[in-house]
Amino acid sequence: MENKSIDYDAMGDTEFRAALRTWLEDVYPENWKQTPRRPLLRIRGKDARAWIKMLCEGGWRCPAWPKEYGGMELSFKKQIIYHEELERIRAGRIIDGGEQMIGPTLMAYGTDEQKRKYIEPTRTGEYLWAQGYSEPGAGSDLASLRTKAELEGDHYRINGHKIWTSHADECSHMYALVRTTVSEKKQVGITFILIDMETPGISVRPIKTVAGEDELCEVFLDDVMVPKENVVGEPDNGWTIAKALLGYERVWIGNPGPAARYLDLACELIMKDETDSSLKDELAKTICDMHDFRVLYETMCHSISPDSEIGPEFSILKIISADMLRDISELNARASGQYSQLDSDVEIDGALTNIGWQFFTARAQAIFAGSNEIQRNIVAKRVLNL
Numbered sequence: 001m002e003n004k005s006i007d008y009d010a011m012g013d014t015e016f017r018a019a020l021r022t023w024l025e026d027v028y029p030e031n032w033k034q035t036p037r038r039p040l041l042r043i044r045g046k047d048a049r050a051w052i053k054m055l056c057e058g059g060w061r062c063p064a065w066p067k068e069y070g071g072m073e074l075s076f077k078k079q080i081i082y083h084e085e086l087e088r089i090r091a092g093r094i095i096d097g098g099e100q101m102i103g104p105t106l107m108a109y110g111t112d113e114q115k116r117k118y119i120e121p122t123r124t125g126e127y128l129w130a131q132g133y134s135e136p137g138a139g140s141d142l143a144s145l146r147t148k149a150e151l152e153g154d155h156y157r158i159n160g161h162k163i164w165t166s167h168a169d170e171c172s173h174m175y176a177l178v179r180t181t182v183s184e185k186k187q188v189g190i191t192f193i194l195i196d197m198e199t200p201g202i203s204v205r206p207i208k209t210v211a212g213e214d215e216l217c218e219v220f221l222d223d224v225m226v227p228k229e230n231v232v233g234e235p236d237n238g239w240t241i242a243k244a245l246l247g248y249e250r251v252w253i254g255n256p257g258p259a260a261r262y263l264d265l266a267c268e269l270i271m272k273d274e275t276d277s278s279l280k281d282e283l284a285k286t287i288c289d290m291h292d293f294r295v296l297y298e299t300m301c302h303s304i305s306p307d308s309e310i311g312p313e314f315s316i317l318k319i320i321s322a323d324m325l326r327d328i329s330e331l332n333a334r335a336s337g338q339y340s341q342l343d344s345d346v347e348i349d350g351a352l353t354n355i356g357w358q359f360f361t362a363r364a365q366a367i368f369a370g371s372n373e374i375q376r377n378i379v380a381k382r383v384l385n386l
């Protein structure tokens, strides 16, 4: 499993950047690049698997994972370079909850058997993971979840309904929170379990987003039998694991990349002689804010040590990234003048854009992975002790 193809440690930062840039320029397909029209383009389904396979074959998969799990185990400086180069080539995003969330969670909390069974296929993209947390009555108040799991012999019988499950129709597996015991304290009695999406009794129904994408799903579980060895950690004690995983998610979602893509579009729309000077002033301020955000992100991520949990202060990154996306999408709408009301493709001075799409897509960032209001509550209570 160990990744021995390239000795990254022996490379200086400049050499590392050049090697990755050359590889990306050679292999990265044009049709998977983000464009002004789709600044947050996602690579989906079989394309996502194909891209992960290319990364594996090139020796560029899982930059933060330890080498013993086939990762690159890069220094933090090299991880930043890695992401800068993907941004530079405008690589599409993939929903890779496997690399970013369940992989690190299993490394920390999984049994030896779970590590053996799930980590390598997650690295190679054979397994893609959906997150089965939210339910119709349990979003911000996640601990109210009611999907029930009852132990029958060696299996849990699971019945319930998950919602807003990103890309569930393309994923092979789902990590989910289920209720195994009803107790006075809602957080007690929740179990974290791994579910193969091919198990009989699972049906998935896509939901269109306000931007017209079919990325969200409902997942119905009717008498789904899941082996008890698929529980991660102790039964009834899944809340601790769920919270740890959300920490990894906040670091991933709080990165400045998406807002930077929106800023590229703002530069394209605003940096012209004839543009109103108030828009130019606002753009200049936003470019400075983006610089500060990058420095903050790098400083905070630099403080993460392999043995410690991600602290509540990381909520700040998610709040800033969502606020910046919202503000820049509004700036782009204002800068596109008469086209700002259109919810369709439009060419502005040679650039093909979709102002409605980028405006609506930016909204999601303030909701998923715990809404910005909830993140602010976390910062108020757990960081500022208010």
Ligand SMILES: Cc1cc2nc3c(=O)[nH]c(=O)nc-3n(C[C@H](O)[C@H](O)[C@H](O)COP(=O)(O)OP(=O)(O)OC[C@H]3O[C@@H](n4cnc5c(N)ncnc54)[C@H](O)[C@@H]3O)c2cc1C
Pocket: 130, 131, 132, 133, 134, 135, 136, 138, 139, 140, 141, 163, 164, 165, 166, 167, 216, 364, 367, 368, 369, 370, 371, 372, 373, 374, 377
């Ligand atoms: C694009 C997208 C992708 C998603 N992907 C997934 C996924 O893959 N898996 C998954 O499990 N879930 C996913 N979600 C669901 C997401 O986590 C929930 O939407 C989110 O947690 C909010 O829950 P809710 O929608 O039930 O809203 P509610 O909890 O009903 O909140 C409604 C509003 O009230 C506010 N509010 C609620 N409680 C408080 C409070 N105590 N203090 C202040 N304000 C409060 C909220 O901030 C929000 O503005 C996704 C959502 C989106 C938009």
